[in-house]
Amino acid sequence: xxxxGFAHKGRGVGIRDHxxxxxxxVCSTHVSRKIANEVGALTFAHQNGCGIIGIDVPGVDxxxxxxxxxxxVQSVLVVSLGCETIQGPELLPKxxxxxxxxxxxxxxxxxxxxxxxxxxxxxxxxxxxxSEPKEVERLVVGLDLARNVxxxxxxxxxxxxxxFAVEIEDKKGVSEHNLAKLMSKKVHIIFSFADxxxxxxxxxxxxxxxxxxxxxxxxxxxxxxxxxxxxxxSEMIELLTKVCQGEKxxxxxxxxxxxxxxxxxRSV
Amino acid sequence: MSxxxxxxxxxxxxxxxxxxxxxxxxxxxxxxxxxxxxxxxxVAVSHDWSQMVEKDHERxxxxxxxxxxxxxxxxxxxxxxxxxxxxxxxxxxxxxxxTKLVEISLSDFKSLDKLTQAGVTEANKLLTExxxxxxxxxxxxxxxxxLECGGSDAYSGITANPALGVASDKLxxxxxxxxxxxxxxxxGAEHLLxxxxxxxxxxxxxxxxxxxxxxxxxxxxxDIRGAQPSRGNIEGGLSTLEEKSLGAxxxxxxxxxxxxxxxxxxxxxxxxYFMDTPGHDIEQLTGFGAAGxxxxxxxxxxxxxxxxxxxxxxxVATNTEMATAIPDIIDLNSGTIxxxxxxxxxxxxxxxxxxxxxxxxxxxxxELGGHHEFNLxxxxxxxxxxxxxARSIHRT
Numbered sequence: 022x023x024x025x026g027f028a029h030k031g032r033g034v035g036i037r038d039h040x041x042x043x044x045x046x047v048c049s050t051h052v053s054r055k056i057a058n059e060v061g062a063l064t065f066a067h068q069n070g071c072g073i074i075g076i077d078v079p080g081v082d083x084x085x086x087x088x089x090x091x092x093x094v095q096s097v098l099v100v101s102l103g104c105e106t107i108q109g110p111e112l113l114p115k116x117x118x119x120x121x122x123x124x125x126x127x128x129x130x131x132x133x134x135x136x137x138x139x140x141x142x143x144x145x146x147x148x149x150x151x152s153e154p155k156e157v158e159r160l161v162v163g164l165d166l167a168r169n170v171x172x173x174x175x176x177x178x179x180x181x182x183x184x185f186a187v188e189i190e191d192k193k194g195v196s197e198h199n200l201a202k203l204m205s206k207k208v209h210i211i212f213s214f215a216d217x218x219x220x221x222x223x224x225x226x227x228x229x230x231x232x233x234x235x236x237x238x239x240x241x242x243x244x245x246x247x248x249x250x251x252x253x254x255s256e257m258i259e260l261l262t263k264v265c266q267g268e269k270x271x272x273x274x275x276x277x278x279x280x281x282x283x284x285x286x287r288s289v
Numbered sequence: 290m291s292x293x294x295x296x297x298x299x300x301x302x303x304x305x306x307x308x309x310x311x312x313x314x315x316x317x318x319x320x321x322x323x324x325x326x327x328x329x330x331x332v333a334v335s336h337d338w339s340q341m342v343e344k345d346h347e348r349x350x351x352x353x354x355x356x357x358x359x360x361x362x363x364x365x366x367x368x369x370x371x372x373x374x375x376x377x378x379x380x381x382x383x384x385x386x387x388t389k390l391v392e393i394s395l396s397d398f399k400s401l402d403k404l405t406q407a408g409v410t411e412a413n414k415l416l417t418e419x420x421x422x423x424x425x426x427x428x429x430x431x432x433x434x435x436l437e438c439g440g441s442d443a444y445s446g447i448t449a450n451p452a453l454g455v456a457s458d459k460l461x462x463x464x465x466x467x468x469x470x471x472x473x474x475x476x477g478a479e480h481l482l483x484x485x486x487x488x489x490x491x492x493x494x495x496x497x498x499x500x501x502x503x504x505x506x507x508x509x510x511x512d513i514r515g516a517q518p519s520r521g522n523i524e525g526g527l528s529t530l531e532e533k534s535l536g537a538x539x540x541x542x543x544x545x546x547x548x549x550x551x552x553x554x555x556x557x558x559x560x561x562y563f564m565d566t567p568g569h570d571i572e573q574l575t576g577f578g579a580a581g582x583x584x585x586x587x588x589x590x591x592x593x594x595x596x597x598x599x600x601x602x603x604x605v606a607t608n609t610e611m612a613t614a615i616p617d618i619i620d621l622n623s624g625t626i627x628x629x630x631x632x633x634x635x636x637x638x639x640x641x642x643x644x645x646x647x648x649x650x651x652x653x654x655x656e657l658g659g660h661h662e663f664n665l666x667x668x669x670x671x672x673x674x675x676x677x678x679a680r681s682i683h684r685t
Contacts (some may be wrong), residue, residue, distance in 0.1 A: 047570075047571050047591050047595070047662055048570065048571075048594065048595050048614060048662070049615070049663065051658070051659065051660050051661070051662060052594065053596075055553060055659075063367035066318070066335040067337075068337070068569075068571060068665070071519075071569065071570075071571030072570075072572070073565060074506070074509065074513075075509050075510065075511050076510050078344070101593060102440075102591075103440075103521065103592075104440040104519070104520075104521025104522070104524070104525070104591035104593075105521060106519060106520065108520070116322055126592075126594065126615075127591055127592050127611075127615065128321060129617065130614070130617075131592065131594065131614070131615030131616070131617040131618045132594040132615075132617055132618055132658055133617040134615075150340075164575075176367065194341055195339040196342055197315070197337070197339060208403060218372065219339065219340075220316050220370055220395070221316070221318070222312060222316060227470075238370065238371070238372065238396070241371060241395075241396040241399070242370070242396065242399070243399075244399050244400040244513060245395075245400060245401060252536060257521070275320075275401045275402075276317075276319040276323075277316045277317075277318075277320075277337075278315075278316060279315045279316075279318050279319075279321045279337050281315070281337045284669070285669060286509050286511075286669060286671070287506075287509070287567065287666075287667065287668045287669055287671050288567040288569035288572055288666065289473050289506065289513065289517065289567060289568055289569070
């Protein structure tokens with residue numbers, strides 16, 4: 022099956038053409054959102070980047086780099102504050118240099134100056150560097166197994182038979198950790214099997230197709246799932262194809278799913 | 290100067306009359322933001338809680354329930370899925386205060402679109418009710434002041450922090466409550482603060498929470514005295530943690546400490562308190578908001594734009610250069626003390642007056658900029674059982 026995506030130099034071929042406004046610290050998340058809303062880019066709120074210690078420092082740093090270098094990303098504007106632990110000027114060289122820019126609030130005229138400069142830079146990145154269409158050589162499909170899935174083997178072999186690579190994360194309970202790990206593995210698209218007591222999920226950079234279970238919560242929230250529990254594998258692949266061609270998943274339309282960086286140590 | 294505010298039926302006072310949109314699961318954060326955007330002035334927060342029972346369960350429940358009932362709120366709209374764990378937050382919130390709580394459940398509305406529409410309608414109805422409430426004369430005991438610093442530099446300890454201490458002392462003497470946070474930032478200065486405690490027991494509590502804090506970091510295999518001051522602080526001219534701490538503690542002036550508070554827990558009577566919070570600016574603001582702080586003063590050397598959805602947050606610059614370079618995030622400059630154009634007492638008086646002006650309704654730069662940062666603070670189990678260990682190692 023041939024899927025045409027977007028050539029993102031240095032990042033690979035993606036099935037989405039997202040611009041990411043990446044706040045390197047919680048203190049720049051609000052300015053980042055204002056810029057993103059103005060230019061139609063993606064961003065996310067988080068609580069990291071400062072007051073973190075130990076293994077969380079390289080952990081969060083790597084997470085930001087992986088987000089910024091994901092194949093579904095067209096360009097990145099890093100917005101940093103200036104005095105935080107994860108320093109923007111050090112983060113930028115670790116991100117793909119192609120179409121990546123940095124603004125530092127404390128050196129760019131505060132929140133207002135950064136917002137204004139950010140809008141200009143984000144538009145330049147978007148308008149001056151249009152992504153060329155290119156075939157996705159090997160689509161990587163992620164499976165978020167936050168609950169047990171009985172016909173997993175059949176799903177895997179059907180995806181493989183269609184020529185797709187499959188990555189699996191199976192931590193039970195909440196989906197967010199699985200989604201973050203699948204992002205690190207550069208999956209283009211995700212089938213999410215939410216825990217029976219958890220709602221459907223999302224991950225702004227990556228289309229997530231949510232498949233309901235038969236639980237009472239999922240029955241109550243069925244309108245927010247893309248596919249119901251009795252879905253056939255052929256129907257899953259049919260929807261996956263459409264989403265790869267641009268159809269939005271429900272979580273992409275609603276914008277649900279906070280991007281949660283892995284943390285293990287308390288903030289200082 | 291006179292003080293006005295909103296008298297709440299639970300006896301507390303608010304200086305704002307906000308309607309808060311609080312999601313009770315992280316996937317409802319996007320809807321909360323949409324409701325804020327589409328309503329006539331509701332404020333929303335986002336977070337990453339997925340309703341899993343974690344080691345920090347109690348801390349998370351306090352944080353959510355406390356912020357839902359901050360006295361600056363006329364009402365809180367709780368966005369929920371319809372799960373039992375949400376009832377725990379709501380029950381706790383009801384025990385904290387009489388803030389009007391309205392629940393909107395995705396299980397009832399079936400779709401996020403309909404939930405958002407219902408949220409906007411409800412928010413606008415509550416905002417109309419809130420606008421009909423009148424400010425009335427308030428006593429100084431209405432003030433619950435939060436003392437915070439972030440992005441400190443070499444000026445912090447000689448300009449903005451001691452000037453804020455002057456304002457805090459004056460308010461505490463007039464019957465207000467003032468809360469110093471950031472345990473890391475008193476590390477090395479705890480013995481000086483303990484001497485100012487109202488009783489020996491309170492003094493010991495100050496020593497204990499600092500030792501517990503240090504133990505919780507040691508538990509992670511990290512020497513906090515090596516990790517702090519932060520790189521930003523060093524670039525700002527601070528050389529040691531003790532220097533940072535001695536400066537940071539000056540925010541609390543010279544008043545006696547009435548008590549020590551656990552994170553996100555409200556004081557029960559007026560006075561000066563120390564609260565065990567992380568130095569992380571936003572985790573601290575969330576803890577203050579949950580404890581019923583209704584106005585915060587945040588001193589900064591490097592300049593940071595952050596604010597809170599539930600509390601006006603006044604930014605005080607420690608140096609004139611930064612205050613001049615980024616005026617859109619600074620409310621008041623204490624750099625004048627180092628410049629020699631104002632005395633500490635004069636600048637402290639200016640902060641005091643600004644606190645009253647902001648309490649009376651003047652908007653802060655963070656409010657004008659729409660800053661509503663919010664974080665849930667987690668200890669990941671590191672601090673729970675360390676008090677006895679901490680006692681065995683602390684320096685007396």
